[in-house]
Amino acid sequence: MKVLFIHRFCGRGGVIVGIRKKFMGLRDLGIKADFLFIKDTGGTYLFDDIDINLYNPQNLTEIESILKNNHYDVISSIDCPEVHKILEKVPLNVKVICEVRTPYLIHRSYLKDGNLPVNIQCIVTPSETFKYLIRKELKDRFKDIPIHVIPNPVENNFLKLTENSFYNFPRKIIGWIGRFDETKNPTELFNIAEAFASRNNIEFYIVGSPPKDKVNLISSEIRKFKGRINFVWLPFIDHRKIHNFYNMLRISGGCFLSTSKGESFCNTVIESMACRCPVVASNIDVFKEMLEDGDCGSLYRLGNIKEATMAITRTLEDYTYRDKIVQNAYNKVKENLTIEKVSLQWKSLFDMLLNV
Secondary structure, X not given: OEEEEEEEEEOOOHHHHHHHHHHHXXXXXXXXXXXXXXXXXXXXXXHOOOOOOEEOOOOHHHHHHXXXXXXOOEEEEEOOHHHHHXXXXXXXXOEEEEEOOOOOHHHHHHHHOOOOOOOEEEEEEOOXXXXXXXXXXXXXXXXXXXXXXXXXXXXXXXXXXXXXXXXXXXXXXXXXXXXXXXXXXXXXXXXXXXHOOOOOOEEEEEEOOOOHHHHHHHHHHHHHHEOOEOEEEEOOOOHHHHHHHHHHHHHHOXXXXXXXXXXXOOHHHHHHHHOOOOEEEEOOHHHHHHOHHHOOOEEEOOOOHHHHHHHHHHHHHOHHHHHHHHHHHHHHHHHHOEHHHHHHHHHHHHHHHHOO
């Protein structure tokens, strides 16, 4: 079996990390996967250690040629409506699916516009919450298309318990990772951090970069809090080393925090869960689903700074509670979200489509 995944960009975000994990899992099941992207935004290095075909065509004609010459069994467009007309030209035996992953409404406008291939077999999305949302956004003629939920997995190195007895962290570290934009909600993060300003035993590690057109605005926002909160700003951490970040949070006695207003899933949350790092997150529906309504992490009402600080304080100081949510979270990931188990879901879907 041969599969092609298509995405607009080859960057450093969750979609590209997800393609890397899909390749690894499918490879172990004997399925060959390639990746085609329209624009390289600095993520090709993520595939340096694996033998994958990366296609970066310069025009639509070149895309057509790649599809024609490689004889794929399944082609998956990941939020990439630019190629949907081309996908309508593939032979009937080639199964076309669309993955909807972006939490950004503007990037999902193609659903309401009805810009899906007429030969689409199904939609795949990573959570039940997002499946419900997508169904509401689909144009009428696509309302009955099957939507399958296949979650994002974690790589095995996240599940390995790492201890560091050679270094004692002077402070408990609260970590946050994300783009500095309205959806990821960094302003709420800074307000929560300011609520801990008087506590010298707590420090925030903030990982993320602003969009290019908002660098000055975000830098100004950060400077506003400089000197008022204890924080370290790291623009970027290589995904292949990010498990060390979650382990640092755990070993310090800290936690991972997400203030997001919207997600389709959330790799940083499941990675924290896998690393036995406790999670505190806003109570958006996706996080309720991922954290089992609080059994696998602590939820606070989005926008409620007092509730957020109380949730963090309990997670840091109530060790019985901390141990419970950490173990529940780890068990959930190990039982359901390993590359091996999620890859079997992909294989089952491909087999079903090809046997229709």
